[in-house]
Amino acid sequence: MARQWTDGNKFTLLENGEAFYPRVFEVIAAARHEVLLETFILYEDKVGLQLQAALVAAAQRGAQVDITIDGFGSPDLSEEFIATLTTAGVRVHIFDPATKLFGQRLNWFRRLHRKLVAVDGVIAFIGGINYSADHLADFGPEAKQDYAVEAEGPIVACIRDFMRTAIEKGKPGWRWPHWRRTRPVPAALPRAGDARALFVWRDNRRHTNDIERHYRLAIRLARRRVMIANAYFFPGYRFLKELRKAARRGVEVSLILQGNPDLPIVQTAAAMLYHHLLRANIHIYEYLERPLHGKVAVVDEDWATVGSSNLDPLSLSLNLEANVFILDRGFNQQLADNLEGLIKHSCRKVEAADLRESSLWRLVRSFFLFHFLRRFPTWAGWLPAHGPRLTSVPPPALPEGADRVNRTAGS
Template identity: 60%
Template sequence: MTRLHKNQHPRRWVPGNHFELLENGEEFFPRVFEAIAQARREVMLETFILFEDKIGQALHAALLGAAQRGVQVHVLVDGFGSPDLSDRYVGSLTEAGVRFRIFDPGRSFMGQRLNVLRRMHRKIVVVDGQLGFIGGINYSADHVADFGPEAKQDYSVQVRGPIVAQMHHFTREAVLDDAGRKHQPSASITGRPHAGTARAMFVTRDNHHHTNDIEHHYRVALRTARHRVVIANAYFFPGYRFIREMRRAARRGVDVRLILQGQPDMPIVKAAASLLYDHLLRAGVRIYEYCDRPLHGKVALVDDEWATVGSSNLDPLSLSLNLEANVIIQDNAFNARLHRRLSHLMDNSCKQVEATAPSRWDGLRLLRSYAVFHLMRWFPTWAGWLPRHQPVIALASPQEVGVPNVPPAQPGAAA
């Protein structure tokens, strides 16, 4: 096991990129699996959740095939999000040469996992240092429609261009975590060929040097918004300053729209977000609940150019505790594409939340809103008091998992 080191990278706009929006697993998984199948030198993959279902088996086959033809394959999964991978699954990969790592593999106590705080929540893939994927989609069957009513609505992007160099350098530092090793300086982005016209910024959140970068860029965008804001986020309970910028934008005439879960995967998600409804609606924010199935997306757009896609929710875990990664995009074409998809969601699959009619309970609602508002105001400070252990990354080996010479799993096999 080796201890994590700090990850640092520049925070500046990088021109010359191309982004393609990928909606749900039906668009995302084929692109990723094909990219891995075409890899010639290296695959770097980070994910919060990897399940041993049909999607996990398809990923297994793609990674195994790449490793068997000599590609360097590195995988990092979170120990809390991916706790049940079998020795057979991991062992057949490591036997083929895949470097399989687990972020903070905590032990359970009486059947309960205790490593719940400060998770590695990122979802990034970089292939040959040239093609990247980033978003909110995990490797599990509940991201495709045939899973049923609990299938998730989610988004990712495929990325080409100079910004991939930053993603590549970051993932190498995060995944290739050799103790005491001096990492090379970040790869030059000036020599990378341009792939499009989008300016982009790769932004991460950690518990050391970049504790609020993602939230900061959201708040700057809200502060400078002129005519529209659309935020679609699965787990919404942000901090005081974030809510304040949303309210201020709405009050100065910006059309601020918020898409949240109407059919949540966890009931507490809707209950928590609904505590903020009165506070936002009274300022003019329009709130829509997506009711077709659970919403898992983490996307937003502002005006006609700014957009973001990534792993970060707008809740205390993502904004104050977890390790996250988003890409911020300045591009009219991408912004318009995302706006069309979110507008389709609002028009066809959402219920707009109406302001509560005046009643004798207004005083109680006002008191509740006041309490919640100030709870959020102080949460970032309180989060700093929570356990801040130094997580470790465990490298799995065939000897450790105890399954030498296991035949590869077949794509589509049941978990």
């Protein structure tokens, strides 16, 4: 599947579940031919139930509906929840559905971390928002701050083809003819706007570092500003080197990181890099209002990215991820204004004086961090690297003579 920049796209920024869920459910409600959805987390809460209802309705209208969930991120869905989907004709696929051992999940590595939606081959969504109530403000202090985009234009075909191929390749005995028998969608979509875009994914075979490479290239070419908001920040040595070089040549480099983390170890890991970054005149802001879950960035006046990839070892070296890279001044400015608003109203700036630790400990720690970050991609290759195999959940058996309408929808 070729990767190339496409012209004529339009992107709409969606902030948090309040903007994301209503729009996704509205588009699914209008689906006539096909709904493809991938997510890391799907919970059986008010958001998950709304998604279930939307998918069931689409399948009952005759659309082919495929949903792929991660076996680690979504391990506790009830049989009734799944059966409601499959009975309506929704095809449910589970990535790496490992069984528990003594109540513990063992499938820690190579997670399906993407969050993608494609509807009728003409509208797509990509970002970091899962399907769970903790992405809504009324969840309380633990509600997450996050982003996604709605995409229109030729880039949608790239996303749709990737998602369809991922399903077909995940099946045992996959052959290309199976992919060709899917419902047809437009081969070339009309222009929807002026944005250039590139859809990039990370896998454990041919595209192991593509997302990171595009980040590093943008930072290397930056002339005025680099602004990154990322939930889990512990990137590799080469990434940090590009950030420091950019700051030293006069680029304003700003990082928005977690100050109210959902996992305390996240803040601890990022803080281990603070001295190294501050010495290069990189600005660090800790977002305090609620847990930061976003994975977005802007560079200069036209480059931006939104997606599922954190900047930590899991996302950069192990997980299956997807980002869209956007060249569009209007979208860049909108996202930059949003991030600057976070800095102004909800962040605390980290100063060197705030970091109280001995010089000796800092020297020792920096030595080990340097070697860990430099060698981690190699070490990650030693971990289990199972292929993208999916388990498809069959619909429940019906009593003899029972109505089987919609059981074969989308087959």
